[in-house]
Amino acid sequence: MIRIYVIMTILCLYQTYTSFGQDCPSKQELQSTLRQVHKLLSAHEASYLQNLRSLRKKLNLLQSSTARQATKTGNGTCPKLEVPNNGRKLGKVLAVGHEVHFLCEPGYELVGSETRVCQESLTWSGQQPICRNINECASTPCLNGGSCVDEVNRFLCTCAKGWTGPTCQTPIPTFFTIVTNVSTSSPTSSPYSSSSSPSSLPSSPFMHPSRCTQFLGSTRCTCEAGFTISGRDSNLCIDIDECELFHNGQAGRLCVHNCVNTPGGYRCTCPPGYNLTRDSRNCKDIDECETRQHNCTRDQLCVNTYGGFQCVRVECPRIRNATYVKTSPVRCERNPCPVDNRACAQAPNSITFHYLSVVSNLSAPRVLFRVSAARVLGDTLRFGLLGARGRRHFTVQRSGRQTGQLLLVSPVQGPATLEAEVEMSELERRAMLGRYVTKVTLFVSPYSF
Template sequence: MHLERRDFRFCSSSRMLTALVFILLCVQPGCGQTCTEGFAFERRTRQCIDVDECRILPDACRGDMRCVNQNGGYLCIPRSLYNQPYRPEAIPPEPVYPDPSAGFQDTFLPGPPRSVEPSYPRMRSTVQCILGYALAEDGTCNDINECETNSHHCNPTQLCINSEGGYTCSCAEGYWLLGGQCQDIDECRYGYCQQLCANTPGSYSCSCNPGFILNPDSRTCQDVDECADEPCSHGCFNTYGSYMCNCNEGFELASDGTTCIDLDECSFSDFLCQYRCVNTPGSFSCICPPAYYVHEDSRSCEDINECDTGNNTCTTAQVCFNFQGGYTCLNSLQCHPPYIVVSDNQCMCSAENPACRDKPFTILYRHMDLPSGRSVPADIFQMQATTRYPGAFYIFQIKSGNDGREFYMRQTSNVSATLVLSRPIRGPKEVVLDLEMVTVNNVINFRGSSIIRLTIFVSEHPF
């Protein structure tokens, strides 16, 4: 038996083909790493891996020789000696291997160099194993575990991985080779996490912002529906990463952002209600003083007409007079002598009666109501002569009752005048005015007067 030897010239063409394959592999992007002959750079692991020449090279071994791939090379061994120790007649010189510290990205220990030429003499009792194997007592060649025997050339930052006939130096997961040293990969820099990322030696951990939880993939985050836990006292609206509380009408959100407190609408304005505003949970209501009721608008006050409703204390002999916020019972008219009653609201003093001289001819009784604090000026009552005499003219004046000078008469024509409120009057108050109309006729040398006794009931409230 003999071993076939490949001389340098024959292997050079094979190596050129191998180099060509290697160059083609390195044309791809990311092949910035340089590997020694017999190795190619793998982008996935970012390491130099062995090239299987037995599979790539056509007719790597000829005849009855079998190709055996080695780290960084291959061997041609007779099939009868495959995996058996061989006994060369003379021990070939010690082969020269690449220096592991000469800048390789992955340090490896290849099999016998392709430049070693085996000899085929007769068998001897001396057995020699190929590089990477050790001779056992039974005469077989067993693989040497360089990682356990610490006979590898991996630097302290690398991991030694034993293989059949050799070993490989690589970096642990989460590390990559930079400048001949295994350095930690900062996964956070490359966006491994969707939100928060914490880099750790050889790894990383993801976490989420408040309002999110980590998905089962431990990288992405999903929104938390906080409203499912009912954090709000009224309504809740879920938002991306948070939530918002809202309150029912009539309530406002407290400073804690979740509790709803009653809104005091009455404190906003003095004009919500005409009289008085009463706050209620979530709303408000208007109330009115006695003798008033709340109008349909739920805010303004309307006078209750006790004379119409019958809710009064007047007798059948009296007349019920309603005014804003109350009523009064008027007795039957009684005229003081020398006046006599001529109607239910008028007294007359006859001209034939000497006692009536220099007295008003008639006294007419009228009643009206007035809201407290009514805006001024305001026309409130009108007088007019009902009988006109040729050559006569009329003078209108306030004869009595205007002590505070709240009123004045404005003559609107030669036969009429208007009572004007010039200053506001605050109630409740009762004002009695004697409004006089003086008739003057110079043709017949006549002068006479008539009185309207006007009683004004000023209410307590301005409505």
């Protein structure tokens, strides 16, 4: 309808008003109509130009996307990374934004970047890692002047004279000889000869007269089990000190801890906190926490250790801008954070406490604890060692895509208490999604069995 009205208006401009009569609008109506037509054309022109610019922008974006896709198709990956000697590589995708992780075999430590990311420049972040042999002798495990020889995943001690054991911790006993007084008037006679009466023999549980028999003009003397004929007098039996004689036998020591010589035999003893096993040779730790032989209060946690126990109090940390609540005896979880509280969001989501007990001079390297994620929300999972009391004894390595492990890298001489904090971080496009901290306390026994 508007097109017909515009055509009629234009015709009226070229004809006289009288020829069309009252069919043509007035002059004021014509001017109003022309203004409306002008606005309509301007609006159409603006819409056309806007559509043209939008189409040009879409064409440019399509051209750029096609060019990038062509570049990626041609050579859009980072170069292949080599697997370090005595190590492993996790991750096969070489595209931009993807990560590759590196691990070392037991007995080796990682030097370089544990994780490398393929950057937009098609180069890898960080440095190519290597697996370096851990020097087990760095902690000077050999005692009493012994020299240490480093080997892969172990060490050997060459002990000084008078010492023995894996770490030269045991003195070699000095054998003694029982000397009896010999009469100066008769060098060939013995004070305990057959002519001596039984009452003249020494009264001691560690020596007694032998049992002698005459046969075909010869005398044969014997002793009870655990005794032997004295070197000076066949009529005298002296006790065999099994603890000294078999201290370093080929079959090992008679007793794991302490050997006590008895008349005609021996017995093994254990330090406080241990009981003898059924073989009467080894020692077994007493679990004071399970048998309730402890004095921990209700608000304390009883932790069994080798030879004793520890009463620990688990308390949630006090961190500024964040609050925690204890959800189990050994776990604290962060309360929900306000939307605008960024400092609270950076605090650990949870803090877990674990307590371990080990013997003194435990062989290393050894896995103490593993941290694993049941499910991963982000695209990256990282593990690290935040802090430690005795840091040189610990390291953290990745053992799988979703698992990290805390390793003891050198033996520890007990008694000692060490602490380590293992952090597991979850990220999405390098943005932090959550942090989870595990505090591990290690109680080292003073004994090595």
